[in-house]
Amino acid sequence: MAARTVSGGEQSWIEQASRRFSGDPAGLEPMARALDGIRQYWITVLDQRRGEPAPRDGDLASHLMRARFSGRPLTDAEILDMLTVLVLAGLDTTRGQLGYLFRHLAMHPDDRAALIADPQLIPSAVEESLRFYTIIFGDGRKVTRDVEFHGARLKKGDMVYGLVSGANRDPRAYERAGEFILDRKHNHHFGFAGGPHRCLGAHLARREMQIGVEEWLRLIPDFRVATDEELAERGGGSMMTLTKLPLAWDVAR
Amino acid sequence: MGHGRCYQLSPGLLTCDDEGYVTIRDQVIDVPDDQVAAAEEAAGTCPEEAIILLRD
Numbered sequence: 001m002a003a004r005t006v007s008g009g010e011q012s013w014i015e016q017a018s019r020r021f022s023g024d025p026a027g028l029e030p031m032a033r034a035l036d037g038i039r040q041y042w043i044t045v046l047d048q049r050r051g052e053p054a055p056r057d058g059d060l061a062s063h064l065m066r067a068r069f070s071g072r073p074l075t076d077a078e079i080l081d082m083l084t085v086l087v088l089a090g091l092d093t094t095r096g097q098l099g100y101l102f103r104h105l106a107m108h109p110d111d112r113a114a115l116i117a118d119p120q121l122i123p124s125a126v127e128e129s130l131r132f133y134t135i136i137f138g139d140g141r142k143v144t145r146d147v148e149f150h151g152a153r154l155k156k157g158d159m160v161y162g163l164v165s166g167a168n169r170d171p172r173a174y175e176r177a178g179e180f181i182l183d184r185k186h187n188h189h190f191g192f193a194g195g196p197h198r199c200l201g202a203h204l205a206r207r208e209m210q211i212g213v214e215e216w217l218r219l220i221p222d223f224r225v226a227t228d229e230e231l232a233e234r235g236g237g238s239m240m241t242l243t244k245l246p247l248a249w250d251v252a253r
Numbered sequence: 254m255g256h257g258r259c260y261q262l263s264p265g266l267l268t269c270d271d272e273g274y275v276t277i278r279d280q281v282i283d284v285p286d287d288q289v290a291a292a293e294e295a296a297g298t299c300p301e302e303a304i305i306l307l308r309d
Contacts, residue, residue, distance in 0.1 A: 186297025194300045198254055
């Protein structure tokens with residue numbers, strides 16, 4: 001499965017850093033060390049680029065070092081925060097989402113057959129997996145002024161939690177909300193959230209996932225989950241993912 | 254908000270700028286008959302519900 005090759009194993013930064021999302025207290029120390037490792041990596045990247053006459057082509061760190069915000073450059077701390085978030089937000093998530101989509105395809109031969117017959121449906125399948133198997137439950141927001149919201153009286157400073165995974169299953173917003181519909185129309189899901197803080201990596205994530213499914217199905221049209229044991233998930237913190245997805249397929253000779 | 258769903262689903266009707274935001278904003282445009290289905294899809298897919306279809 002793609003997840004193994006990306007992470008390189010249990011000791012990689014991504015595995016250790018991602019354990020924070022499980023809400024498991026034992027994961028905190030390795031997580032802190034991993035985050036420090038990631039930060040050190042980016043500090044080196046910034047040092048290498050400091051003083052260069054022009055931004056390196058297509059190099060985000062170079063461009064961030066030259067960016068201006070409200071009339072001033074970004075501080076190193078701000079740049080490091082952004083680059084660290086990029087790592088945390090952009091790697092475990094796409095493989096997590098693909099995990100749920102591939103599990104679904106492994107267990108639903110009709111949906112698999114439909115995608116093989118018409119690969120133009122793949123983007124739609126990716127969208128439906130973002131809706132139906134929402135991996136980021138939601139996030140907190142601070143209320144900026146006293147307001148009544150759908151009958152609830154909120155005060156400035158209150159923290160609220162926007163449960164996007166719940167919104168994605170709202171039967172008032174989706175027909176047959178509890179069903180995975182491969183070619184669902186009007187799929188205005190919040191899998192990447194919404195508003196000004198909607199996922200910055202959504203476009204890249206969509207392309208990665210679409211290409212991942214296309215390439216896989218081209219080579220391995222038939223596959224199944226390779227275990228009878230119940231699959232384990234980690235989550236509860238902020239992000240859900242399967243911990244392993246063993247798949248099996250027959251090779252033609 | 255730059256989700257990009259609208260112009261992706263109705264490329265014959267909507268375009269985007271270099272930063273991925275839809276170029277037509279706060280305007281009313283006519284939808285040719287052959288773009289009506291695409292327009293409906295675009296409107297129904299925007300997570301911000303930012304597209305309103307007016308029928309006459």
